[in-house]
Amino acid sequence: MHVIESGNVAAATGVKLARVQVIAAYPITPQTPLTEKLSEFVEGGELPAEYIPVESEHSAMAVCIAASTAGARAFTATSANGLLYMNEQLHWAAGSRLPLVMCVANRGVGAPWTVWNDHQDTISQRDLGWIQLYCADHQQIHDTVLKAFKLAETVSIPVMVCYDGYLLSHTYMPFELPEQEEVDAFLPPFAPTHFLNPEAPRNFNSVTLPDVRPDLHGNTAPGYMEIRKTLQGDLRRSLTEIEAIDEAFGEIFGRSGTPFLEPYCCDDADYVVLCMGSLSYQLHDVIDTLRDEGVKIGVMGLKVYRPFPDAAIREALCGRKRVIVFEKALSYGNQGALYADVKSALYSAETRPAVNNYILGLGGREIKTQHLYDALTESINNEAAIGDEPQWIGLKL
Amino acid sequence: MDKDKKTTILNLTDEEMVNPGNRACSGCGLGIVYRTALKALGKDTVLAVPPSCLTVLQGLYPVAATKLPCVNVTFASTAAAATGVRAAMRATGRDHLNVVAFAGDGGTGDIGIQALSGACERGEDIIYICYDNEAYMNTGVQRSGTTPKGVMTTTTPIKGKIQHKKDVPSIIAAHGISYVATASAAYPLDLYDKVKKAVSMKGGTRYIHVHTPCPSGWGFAPRYSVKIGKLGVVTGLFDLYEIVNGEFSLTGESAKSVGKERTPVTEYFKTQRRFSGLTQEIIDEMQGIIDDKWAAYTA
Numbered sequence: 001m002h003v004i005e006s007g008n009v010a011a012a013t014g015v016k017l018a019r020v021q022v023i024a025a026y027p028i029t030p031q032t033p034l035t036e037k038l039s040e041f042v043e044g045g046e047l048p049a050e051y052i053p054v055e056s057e058h059s060a061m062a063v064c065i066a067a068s069t070a071g072a073r074a075f076t077a078t079s080a081n082g083l084l085y086m087n088e089q090l091h092w093a094a095g096s097r098l099p100l101v102m103c104v105a106n107r108g109v110g111a112p113w114t115v116w117n118d119h120q121d122t123i124s125q126r127d128l129g130w131i132q133l134y135c136a137d138h139q140q141i142h143d144t145v146l147k148a149f150k151l152a153e154t155v156s157i158p159v160m161v162c163y164d165g166y167l168l169s170h171t172y173m174p175f176e177l178p179e180q181e182e183v184d185a186f187l188p189p190f191a192p193t194h195f196l197n198p199e200a201p202r203n204f205n206s207v208t209l210p211d212v213r214p215d216l217h218g219n220t221a222p223g224y225m226e227i228r229k230t231l232q233g234d235l236r237r238s239l240t241e242i243e244a245i246d247e248a249f250g251e252i253f254g255r256s257g258t259p260f261l262e263p264y265c266c267d268d269a270d271y272v273v274l275c276m277g278s279l280s281y282q283l284h285d286v287i288d289t290l291r292d293e294g295v296k297i298g299v300m301g302l303k304v305y306r307p308f309p310d311a312a313i314r315e316a317l318c319g320r321k322r323v324i325v326f327e328k329a330l331s332y333g334n335q336g337a338l339y340a341d342v343k344s345a346l347y348s349a350e351t352r353p354a355v356n357n358y359i360l361g362l363g364g365r366e367i368k369t370q371h372l373y374d375a376l377t378e379s380i381n382n383e384a385a386i387g388d389e390p391q392w393i394g395l396k397l
Numbered sequence: 398m399d400k401d402k403k404t405t406i407l408n409l410t411d412e413e414m415v416n417p418g419n420r421a422c423s424g425c426g427l428g429i430v431y432r433t434a435l436k437a438l439g440k441d442t443v444l445a446v447p448p449s450c451l452t453v454l455q456g457l458y459p460v461a462a463t464k465l466p467c468v469n470v471t472f473a474s475t476a477a478a479a480t481g482v483r484a485a486m487r488a489t490g491r492d493h494l495n496v497v498a499f500a501g502d503g504g505t506g507d508i509g510i511q512a513l514s515g516a517c518e519r520g521e522d523i524i525y526i527c528y529d530n531e532a533y534m535n536t537g538v539q540r541s542g543t544t545p546k547g548v549m550t551t552t553t554p555i556k557g558k559i560q561h562k563k564d565v566p567s568i569i570a571a572h573g574i575s576y577v578a579t580a581s582a583a584y585p586l587d588l589y590d591k592v593k594k595a596v597s598m599k600g601g602t603r604y605i606h607v608h609t610p611c612p613s614g615w616g617f618a619p620r621y622s623v624k625i626g627k628l629g630v631v632t633g634l635f636d637l638y639e640i641v642n643g644e645f646s647l648t649g650e651s652a653k654s655v656g657k658e659r660t661p662v663t664e665y666f667k668t669q670r671r672f673s674g675l676t677q678e679i680i681d682e683m684q685g686i687i688d689d690k691w692a693a694y695t696a
Contacts, residue, residue, distance in 0.1 A: 021485070021488035021489070022481065022484045022485055022488055024477075024480075024481065024484075049488065050484035050485075050487055050488050052480055052481070052484055052519070053519070054477060054480070054515060055477075055511060055512065055514065055515030055518075056511060056512070056515070058471075058473060058474060058477070058511075058512075059474060059477035059480075059511070059512050059515060060477075061474075062470060062471070062474035062477035062478045062480075062481060062512065063477050063478070063480050063481035063484065064481060065468075065470065065474075065478065065481065066445060066468055066470065066477075066478035066479070066480070066481030066482045066485070067481040067482065067484050067485040067488070068481075068485075069468045069481075069482075069485075070443065070468075070481070070482045070485030070486060070489070071485055071489050072484065072485035072488045072489055074481070074485075088471050089471060089474065092470070092471055196443045196466040196467075196468055196482060196485075197466055198440055198441055198442065198443065198465065198466055198494065200466075201463070201464055201465055201466040201467075202461075202466055202467075203455060203456070203458075203461035203463065203466075203467045203469070204466075204467065204468045204469060205468065205469040205470070206452070206455060206456065206457065206458045206461060206467075206469055207452060207453070207457045207458060207469075208457070208458045209457055209458070213457070213458070213459060213460075214459075215459040215460065216459075216460060221458060221459035
């Protein structure tokens with residue numbers, strides 16, 4: 001079915017079609033319309049799920065963690081400071097290997113207060129052990145929610161679905177809504193092997209020691225470090241699952257083929273812009289203009305940030321003259337986090353492109369097409385003048 | 398509590414839900430509370446436990462002392478986690494199971510009170526048991542909101558705690574939940590019957606606050622845990638009561654004390670090193686508070 005709806009509703013309909021069983025959420029702008037829609041689905045009887053209107057984001061994630069441990073498919077959504085209030089719980093969910101899905105309508109982080117879009121909230125949460133997926137439009141939001149549940153339950157790792165606050169969460173766009181039967185064929189019911197069950201009692205997340213330790217049968221059980229190594233290994237292996245799920249999704253829904261990077265005009269490009277979220281689509285106009293001027297340039301939208309698809313990045317970017325990383329976040333005191341990750345991925349390549357870093361759109365600062373054009377022209381023409389320091393676009397003082 | 402239904406040592410179930418040889422300290426009051434409560438809860442129960450002495454008592458991976466399924470959760474989230482377990486039970490057709498949060502006093506009345514208040518306001522179908530050993534014992538006896546006035550802890554090491562004990566069960570009762578009770582590790586059968594009653598009142602939030610002597614934290618020999626717990630009750634300092642749908646009544650030993658002369662509270666203070674810094678002024682103040690409270694009970 002073809003519909004025109006907001007990004008938040010695109011997410012909510014994905015959650016509904018995924019037959020989520022437990023939803024817990026606390027209001028925060030710009031996530032609220034998503035959870036309002038879900039409560040409407042539940043109260044109206046369209047979605048047979050438990051909706052828990054908790055007293056904080058910390059508790060929202062607590063409910064999801066416990067519900068998932070008890071064997072239910074669970075979901076929450078948040079933004080900015082709400083995400084950060086969950087921080088301890090996010091680590092807990094990953095360490096406990098729970099297949100939760102959480103939408104984050106990306107928003108800048110206080111202080112000072114801002115409710116508008118940038119990526120600092122989720123980028124600051126990159127080291128949790130969660131998978132982080134980024135969306136460029138409403139169709140991707142909807143599809144990514146469905147793929148996120150499949151992925152989370154395949155690899156037993158929680159997944160964040162990130163999309164730009166306001167720019168995507170509150171704008172209306174057309175997108176395809178699949179039939180319930182199609183989604184059911186793609187995403188079977190959640191069937192965990194271990195869950196809270198008096199018939200087979202287990203003690204989850206108990207205290208581990210620095211060293212390995214025998215269980216009651218004399219078998220050596222892992223210590224904390226082995227458990228953490230397993231999480232890292234499974235996160236790296238989930239890159240393969242992301243590709244497989246993208247393909248399986250395409251077979252049913254007809255949309256697939258760019259699991260990690262979504263290129264635009266990149267086939268012959270000497271210059272490639274790399275960014276995340278809706279910005280990659282905004283850049284299409286700039287790319288078209290520069291192409292008209294004879295510049296061989298393209299843009300790639302990165303859809304998976306954790307685990308970092310370094311092999312795909314190398315394959316996509318080696319052989320280019322220059323890569324320009326646009327970011328709505330910063331690892332304060334260093335550089336853009338994505339910029340540093342891209343450089344790290346390229347380090348092992350025999351021939352490496354030059355890489356530049358531009359910071360833009362923080363706290364919702366308007367990203368003007370002219371500014372993007374100017375920055376790219378500067379990067380291409382004055383490459384020697386731009387060092388390793390991140391350049392700021394759109395500053396007015 | 399209905400006198401006809403009181404459990405005695407003769408008809409108490411033999412079934413144990415806690416394995417012997419757990420990691421509790423010698424003389425630990427929680428050992429009694431946990432064993433007794435789990436006997437009353439029975440097999441069809443799921444537990445949520447935050448970091449606390451109970452985390453240690455339950456054992457280190459891959460060994461566990463409890464025969465019940467348990468999810469260990471973050472410090473501030475116990476009641477919310479129990480909420481999530483209940484939601485999952487409803488969603489997966491296992492709503493008949495007891496969902497029980499089991500937390501210490503800091504995890505309940507300090508860092509966990511936001512989640513607990515939220516769960517009580519929503520009327521979540523959970524049983525919440527707080528074992529109150531009156532300080533952060535697992536981390537080495539730091540003061541908590543429920544530490545009594547004048548008590549020496551490692552964070553009130555010279556003058557003792559300046560403030561009075563936070564009355565957590567009254568705060569919870571103010572939410573208007575269906576069942577609030579207090580109990581003591583020294584009166585396990587009273588506790589057993591209260592947990593049984595909580596189980597029987599399925600549907601709303603049920604809260605039981607258990608006074609739990611701690612030999613290492615309170616400074617007494619392990620063999621005196623029960624004796625000291627009883628002194629806490631017979632001096633009228635810690636009262637055994639229940640509030641059923643808003644109806645308050647004293648129970649057990651506290652009910653028997655109404656109208657009778659009580660042991661002076663100083664007899665309780667004398668048994669524990671943590672009270673060694675009490676001035677006569679604080680002792681008199683505490684006795685005055687107890688006398689006023691009991692005057693209200695008998696009025």
